Amino acid sequence: MPRQPQSPEPDEIELGAVLSALADPHRRRVVRALVHDVDASERSCTSFGLDLSKSTRSHHFKVLREAGLVRQVDRGNRSGVTLRRQDLDARFPGLLALIGDEDGD
Template structure:
């Protein structure tokens, strides 16, 4: 199944699911780092340096993808992830700013 099949549409993004996704500090850090990047920047999942196993890292990105916060693309031997910035701003105005305000800049 393609990752696109698992991402909710903008209108079906659920606030409770989104808040549950960013309740975890590692997932919140991922979103924060993507917020600080230029719009449309794609990063590899490994580039975030999460201090967890590969399977746990995959789980964190699946939760973010299924909540609608990120778009994940499989490139064969790695996955690229981008922030769904426009969808999040449209559906939940101010949410990304709140997430960013909660974490210190690097």
């Protein structure tokens, strides 16, 4: 069974941690891509086109996960990620719309 990396519970997601995670343009790019992903399917962490080393990419996804923006599932040699859309919309209404409306890189 895949190991589930740690994420906060919906009521434990803190605005400061979310904003701190979104301060980095690479992480905002990932979240923006997930906001625009209408079918909300799980995506591979390598599918975002980030031209970064594996360790740096892993760090960015860890920050997003620990802030409560994404759920990440390790599946052997790859990790899948989904946006916590429902949790974030309930906790911070309008935040994802703002990120989605931001001009891309």
